[in-house]
Amino acid sequence: MKQAAPLDTPPPGFRSGFVGVVGKPNVGKSTLVNAFVGQKISIVSPRPQTTRQRILGILTRPDAQAIFIDSPGWHEPTHPLGRYLVGVAKGVVEEADVAVMVLDATSGIRKEDEWLMDELRRTKRRAVLALNKVDQVHKRLLLPLLERCAATGLFEAYVPVSALTGDQVPVLLEELIRRLPEGPYWYDPGTLTDQSHPQAIRELIREQVLLATRQEVPHAVAVMIEEIVEEEKRLVIHATIIVEREGQKGILIGKGGSMLKRVGTAARQEVERLVGRHVFLDLRVKVVSDWRSDPTLLRDLGYEQGKA
Ligand SMILES: Nc1nc2c(ncn2[C@@H]2O[C@H](COP(=O)(O)OP(=O)(O)OP(=O)(O)O)[C@@H](O)[C@H]2O)c(=O)[nH]1
Ligand SMILES: [Mg+2]
Known part of the structure; x- marks a missing residue:
């Protein structure tokens, strides 16, 4: 799947790669991908399981190309469509150079989050934690949640963000880009998504x-x-x-x-x-x-x- 586009050689030190955006349904994964790219790439709604596909949102800048992979939410499937969705989400963890696990700060760590953490542990995927929707929670509630996440030992960085307001999104972006390997342009710099x-x-x-x-x-x-x-x-x-x-x-x-x-x-x-x-x-x-x-x-x- 990873095939470099026949493009100009990037400047020395250019970083590029795939960032898997994963988390349980409704935590704000698609909102975050749209915020990273600065365009509406993926649809957003308050209903769980809005995203049903792997969708790429591509950000190209002079020093890096980050390819964000939006994914369906981790949940316990109850029918074949659900099994398909979880299969897609698992595939995204597998293929990512680095994963950003999105956690909803308003709901804390639920069993779906724990399943995903088990998967990150199993695959040994490099991971960063985004504690999202901080615009909705009191600051003093964030620290205990961050401490619980830190205790898992799974994450290389923790960033409280609001994908909705954009607060701290640039900080999270830098944490992800610095973890991408040096590499080529995987996509033409003008390309924003793989969706037709x-x-x-x-x-x-x-x-x-x-x-x-x-x-x-x-x-x-x-x-x-x-x-x-x-x-x-x-x-x-x-x-x-x-x-x-x-x-x-x-x-x-x-x-x-x-x-x-x-x-x-x-x-x-x-x-x-x-x-x-x-x-x-x-x-x-x-x-x-x-x-x-x-x-x-x-x-x-x-x-x-x-x-x-
Ligand atoms: N207050 C607040 N709401 C947010 C934030 N990020 C996302 N939301 C809202 O949360 C809901 C779900 O957002 P999505 O981006 O669709 O969530 P998702 O994780 O992609 O959901 P699925 O595709 O169903 O797995 C929407 O109503 C968003 O507007 C945030 O930072 N703050
Ligand atoms: Mg979504």
């Missing part, structure tokens, strides 16, 4: 569904891009939102179609920001029973090991 436009569009639609729904609906949603048609003045996108039950379809369509319209408008605006063009977004909702448990459907939807 259709993949990014699919995610932006899913993000708006996650933001608009709650309880079991966000977990039951997948999005498929059916067709993208380039017209002279606009981009026409046909997409299907897949849910598992008729009831979920009803929620997503809403009274007189109001919910779907709201989701569609918000998603269209996000997609327009991404592609820099007018967009016409045609959204449908379809029920596909238990798609999360069907290996063939999972594969069709792109949730297959090694595939985005």
Whole structure:
């Protein structure tokens, strides 16, 4: 997978490599990747298991290229989709030059965090701890938490941060970059992500569904891009939102179609920001029973090991 791009030789002392961003669901991994790169690379929502793929966010500067790998959250899987997500997250720990474990300072160390620490121990991965969401906790609560993390002996550095406000993010960035090996440009300096436009569009639609729904609906949603048609003045996108039950379809369509319209408008605006063009977004909702448990459907939807 690691293949240097045929680019100019970097200056002497240039550091480059892969930073695995790992942690339990909802701790702020994607928010942090976006903050590092300074662009919206990965979607963010208050629902756990927002990220379902390995997504690269690439930061290139004169002295270094850091390739951040966003990953799904560590959790105990209850169905095949969950097992896929945890498999992807494990792969990210394996392939990283250095891992940044994101811990939610508002919730402390939970069993999912301990599983991840076991994995860091097992793989002997170099790791830095980011204690995130410090904007939400009193400073005096941070010290005991940092001490507990230090007692594990797993981390080379500890940085309290707020991925949301950006507080201490530059400090964390330097801690990570100084641990990267000397190396080449792995990606063209202008490249920010490995996501294709259709993949990014699919995610932006899913993000708006996650933001608009709650309880079991966000977990039951997948999005498929059916067709993208380039017209002279606009981009026409046909997409299907897949849910598992008729009831979920009803929620997503809403009274007189109001919910779907709201989701569609918000998603269209996000997609327009991404592609820099007018967009016409045609959204449908379809029920596909238990798609999360069907290996063939999972594969069709792109949730297959090694595939985005
Ligand atoms: N207050 C506060 N909220 C944050 C911070 N970082 C992230 N959040 C919020 O936490 C929620 C989850 O953020 P994500 O970045 O989607 O978390 P994640 O770890 O990528 O979650 P999964 O993809 O589900 O594993 C969102 O509502 C974010 O706005 C932070 O530093 N402070
Ligand atoms: Mg995420």
